Amino acid sequence: MASPLVKAQFLVYLALIKCLMIILPNTVTASEFPTSLPGCPNKCGNITIPYPFGTLPGCYRDGFSLTCNHSFSPPKPFLGKTNVQVLNYIGYDCYNNTVNVNSTRPWNNITSLKPFLFSSRRNKFTAIGCYTLAYISSGQAIPQGLNYYQVEWGSNTNQVSSFNPCSYAALVQEDWYNFTVQDLQGFGFYEKNKDYVPIVIDWAIRENGTCRSNVEHSSNPACLSTNSGCNNTTNGKGYICKCLPGFEGNPYLPNGCTDIDECEFKDVDVCKDSGTCSNTQGSYNCIPDKSRYSARVLCLIIALGFAIGFSILLLYFATVKRIKLLEKRKEEKLKQKYFIQNRGLLLEQSLISSPEDTTQKMRILGLHELEKATNKFDTALIIGRGGHGEVYKGILSDQRVVAIKRSKIVDQAEIDQFINEVVILSQVNHRNVVKLYGCCLETEVPLLAYEFISNGTLFNHLHVVEHCSLTWRHRLRITLEAAGAIFYLHSSVSISVLHRDIKSSNILLDDYFTAKVSDFGTSRSVQIDQTGITTAIQGTIGYLDPEYYCTGRLTQKSDVYSFGVILAELLTRERPLLSSRKFEGSSLIAYFRSAMKENRLFEILDPQVVNEGHRTELEAVAKLAEMCLRMKGEERPTMKEVEIRLEVLWRSNQQQKHPWTSMTSQSMEDRQLMLPDHYTTGNESTLQCSFEQELPS
Ligand SMILES: *[C@@H]1O[C@H](CO)[C@@H](O)[C@H](O)[C@H]1NC(C)=O
Ligand SMILES: *[C@@H]1O[C@H](CO)[C@@H](O)[C@H](O)[C@H]1NC(C)=O
Ligand SMILES: *[C@@H]1O[C@H](CO)[C@@H](O)[C@H](O)[C@H]1NC(C)=O
Ligand SMILES: *[C@@H]1O[C@H](CO)[C@@H](O)[C@H](O)[C@H]1NC(C)=O
Ligand SMILES: *[C@@H]1O[C@H](CO)[C@@H](O)[C@H](O)[C@H]1NC(C)=O
Ligand SMILES: *[C@@H]1O[C@H](CO)[C@@H](O)[C@H](O)[C@H]1NC(C)=O
Ligand SMILES: *[C@@H]1O[C@H](CO)[C@@H](O)[C@H](O)[C@H]1NC(C)=O
Ligand SMILES: *[C@@H]1O[C@H](CO)[C@@H](O)[C@H](O)[C@H]1NC(C)=O
Ligand SMILES: CC(=O)N[C@H]1CO[C@H](CO)[C@@H](O)[C@@H]1O
Secondary structure, three states: OOOOOOOOOEOOEOOOHHHHHHHOOOOOOOOOOOOOOOOOOOEEOOEEOOOOOEOOOOOOOOOOEEEEEOOOOOOEEEEOOOOOOOOOOOEEEEEEOOEEEEOOOOOEOHHHOOOEEEOOOOEEEEEEOOOOOOOOOOOOOOOOOOOOOOOOOOOOOHHHOOOOOEEEEEEEEOOOOOOOHHHHOOOHHHHHHOOOOOOOEEEOEOOOOOOOOOOOHHHOOOOOOOOEEEEEOOOOOOEEEEEOOOEEEOOOOOOOEEEOOHHHOOOOOOOOOOOEEEEEOOEEEEEOOHHHHHHHHHHHHHHHHHHHHHHHHHHHHHHHHHHHHHHHHHHHHHHHHHHHHHHHHHHHOOOOOOOOOOOOOOEEOOHHHHHHHOOOOOHHHEEEEOOOEEEEEEEOOOOOEEEEEEEOOOOHHHHHHHHHHHHHHHHOOOOOEOOEEEEEOOOOOOEEEEEOOOOOEHHHHHHHOOOOOOOHHHHHHHHHHHHHHHHHHHOOOOEEEEOOOOOHHHEEEOOOOOEEEOOOOOOEEEEOOOOOEEOOOOOOOOOOOHHHHHHOEEOHHHHHHHHHHHHHHHHHOOOOOOOOOOOOOOOHHHHHHHHHHOOOHHHHOOHHHHHHOOHHHHHHHHHHHHHHOOOOHHHOOOHHHHHHHHHHHHHHHHHOOOHHHOOOHHHHHHHHHOOOHHHHHOOOOOOOOOHHHHOOO
8 A cells, every 4th residue: 555645844044143144155144235226125033034035025136025923022934925934944754653643744845935935955855754765766875956855654654653643754955863762662753843943045046047257247137236257156056146356246236346455464464574554456566655655765875885885895805916916926027037147147057056066156036035034135234334235143043143245236237246256156166255154146236145254354453443453463363364265265276266356345253363364255266377367347436556557457356456555554544535634635544655765663653553563564464565555466465475475474573472583684784685576675656647637636
């Protein structure tokens, strides 16, 4: 037998705002926007009713009328035409013992409510009961576009009615029901839910088909607001209007969509740091803040200023450093140039020792070493100053004390002189000749480093200091040593060296008054067989050989003449030129000669010498001086002869110390006999050139 067909009646109850919101997904609860047509209530009780819904005629779109039943407190809205209750009843089939109670209530057919469809997503077809089979005709899924369904009660289920008297079936909101066993027992569930159950319905504008444009409101008749568009619904044919992005409100009302003021969002700075927010229709702009901007610009300018300043500073220092570097490089190059140049000159003479061979030949010194030795040529260390330059005292890195000669005149002649001196001194090794320790080739004019002679020049001792500490014995020894040195120069093995500038200021003395001949700048070396060479006149006035001066012919005898001047100086302690009291404008030599001639030698001698010296000794030395000072070179003795004479005088002077061997004038006479005749004759010829008159007085 067929079970009676139970027709479930549907009434949709919209009591909960939650449900309403599900039904009206695009409705906002905020009430600043127009929600209903002008002059229409927008609330039923405390529930907002937005257009297209409405409760009064003329206030809703066709099909969207709600009924607000004021017999409830607060009033409740119901869906449907006026005076139709809108409730969804659950279908049930109960057996109280054998008495059947089933849902027989009338139900409304929502096919008459055009905009509404049962929500296919938010509802579940739910059946409760033992031996209850529930099915929906189109399968288990709830079909889209559903606006009608029917529950049928099939087989008689009264066999289980003792413990499960009721079966239920309904389309309900999906999360409404959770199964419990208690719901099967008795009539509790029936009593509680027999009147209504919640159901979700979708609504849309369903006349005139579908949405024509998502964004263009005029193409969609229901979307009356500007700035509105629509979406097709997913459930059935139809569309839902919506405000465009950036707008909010009710798109179904003219001007219902209003612009969202993004700048007024609480607690949200939409522009953050990028400026001040400015609202526009549907959007907003971030306008860079002027003060903030100018502050930034200022910051930027300051930073830029700093950067530029710093760069300039950096550039400046870099440039200065670069210039210094270039200068230093230039200096180095120059040093190298001079070195090569000077070395070349010396190499011609093959005088520079290789680094391994430092025994005899001189050392090559770096400019840096000499600068260090003289504290960068400190003027306080100057020990001598001449027309050509200065002489500094310095201490080399090997603790050797040296006198460093630095010329200030830079001409080729000067350089040649230095080179010449280097050449001469490198070949000379004599205890009474100043040793050249080394030279620096890194300057244009080479710097020369000599052994340091501590006690100054003979000139200084004779003419500058007030009380002369040179005894006659000292003086005699000095003449002997100087003569020995000059003789050595003249008679060196392969090459004869002419000093050319013998004078008291070129004879240095050490602490024991040992003589050291120095200053070989103008010296010349000549082959030993050469009797003389013709050169430009060089030497010091007062010491200059008149014959050489007149003829330009240089011989060994020129040095002999100069030595004679020194002898006269030692005897008289007078300067060769421009001296004091006695000469009255004449030179020492002229004065000395005339004194010798007039036999008044002892009038002009240094009183100290007269006190200390033996008369015969003094006379012998004076005689020797007179011979050396002869006008014609050939009438002068050679340096060898001078040395021998002085040697003899020195020996006899030494013997005077011993009382048993006092020298007599007779023995002196004997010794004089050893010399060739013409030295002792005294017949002096005169020179054409009146040299002495040309001397400055
Ligand atoms: C409406 O009013 C009732 C009773 O005053 C209250 O229970 C309910 O929560 C209110 N609903 C809303 C959405 O305010
Ligand atoms: C309002 O509800 C009450 C009780 O459910 C009912 O009696 C009455 O007819 C309803 N009024 C209208 C206008 O539907
Ligand atoms: C079931 O039947 C009994 C007696 O016939 C009655 O009293 C009771 O109210 C009924 N229950 C229901 C839910 O109808
Ligand atoms: C539902 O209503 C429509 C029109 O109002 C009608 O054509 C249809 O037959 C009704 N259906 C039922 C099951 O009553
Ligand atoms: C049913 O259970 C789910 C999760 O367990 C819960 O979220 C929901 O609120 C329950 N529904 C009811 C009507 O109790
Ligand atoms: C929409 O449909 C109604 C009736 O169905 C009709 O009168 C109206 O002209 C239609 N509008 C458009 C834009 O098609
Ligand atoms: C809405 O759906 C219809 C038919 O399904 C389609 O022609 C129309 O382009 C759709 N509208 C939009 C805006 O997607
Ligand atoms: C409307 O449709 C667009 C894409 O077609 C989608 O991005 C948007 O989320 C939809 N809006 C609603 C309210 O469904
Ligand atoms: C299927 C079924 O039992 N239907 C019953 C529902 O209730 C009415 C009266 O209340 C009965 O006539 C039906 O037979």
